[in-house]
Amino acid sequence: MMQSAASRTRLDGPLTSDALTHFDRTGWVPVPGFFSAAEISEISGWIDELLARPEVPGTHWVYHQPSLLDPGRRLVQRIENFCPHHAGLDTLARRSRLHRATEQVLDGPVFLFKEKINFKEPGGAGFELHQDQQAGWSRYAPLFVTVMVCIDPATIENGCLEMADGLPRLDRLIADEWRPVNDTEAAEFAMSPIPTQPGDVAFFDSFIPHASKANLSADQRRLLFFTYNNQIHGDRRDHYHTDKRASFPPDIERASGAEYKFRV
Numbered sequence: 001m002m003q004s005a006a007s008r009t010r011l012d013g014p015l016t017s018d019a020l021t022h023f024d025r026t027g028w029v030p031v032p033g034f035f036s037a038a039e040i041s042e043i044s045g046w047i048d049e050l051l052a053r054p055e056v057p058g059t060h061w062v063y064h065q066p067s068l069l070d071p072g073r074r075l076v077q078r079i080e081n082f083c084p085h086h087a088g089l090d091t092l093a094r095r096s097r098l099h100r101a102t103e104q105v106l107d108g109p110v111f112l113f114k115e116k117i118n119f120k121e122p123g124g125a126g127f128e129l130h131q132d133q134q135a136g137w138s139r140y141a142p143l144f145v146t147v148m149v150c151i152d153p154a155t156i157e158n159g160c161l162e163m164a165d166g167l168p169r170l171d172r173l174i175a176d177e178w179r180p181v182n183d184t185e186a187a188e189f190a191m192s193p194i195p196t197q198p199g200d201v202a203f204f205d206s207f208i209p210h211a212s213k214a215n216l217s218a219d220q221r222r223l224l225f226f227t228y229n230n231q232i233h234g235d236r237r238d239h240y241h242t243d244k245r246a247s248f249p250p251d252i253e254r255a256s257g258a259e260y261k262f263r264v
């Protein structure tokens, strides 16, 4: 059972009690304008710094994909595991107003579990309908909360996030691990696109079904994601990254000829 709103101790922080109540009821909450234009411009500059760095084994993890618009072109799909290698992004994740907000949502001190930037450049693929917890996360903790930070305008045209709508908050998997949610499993709910502007954020738990479409527009759509768990479930970051590095390493660390399949 999820904690009811009534039993929750409210920590002070940037999120209002209305926002926390919305999260408790539905498993997610949008918070428009959490960051100023100046803050997003600084974060965007940090992302540019990461992108400009050489890909070297043992540093941040870069993954590529072929462009759907120009299959000969290789795009950066995402960068993960960068906080240990970037002081500004690490401070944002672990010692900031945003971090405090995640403590409010998770109702206590949190550990950063993982982080990534999904670039979704023009030609970038979408994400099939899934619950984040389906990606084997139950091995690490029973519940996570992710905060999405919008860096570029995310629109229907460039593949903004889409959330399950009209469901009471889920506290279980509705589909098997490691495969997208199918149409039968999705019959109980509708999907709503969530267009966002730079500076908007959204908090969502690891059970809410979500998806996004490919970007067939001319505009890139960068979204930054930090995922946390309550400290009562331990600091699982190293365990997760050791496992992922073995099963789905960054492109620069891949053995030639080996096949690695991205599943959810």
Ligand SMILES: O=C(O)CCC(=O)C(=O)O
Residues within 6 Å of the ligand: 118, 127, 132, 159, 160, 161, 210, 211, 212, 223
């Ligand atoms: O970037 C997106 O559109 C969604 C990404 C997502 O849900 C994920 O990577 O788990």
Ligand SMILES: [Fe+2]
Residues within 6 Å of the ligand: 130, 131, 132, 210
């Ligand atoms: Fe996801």
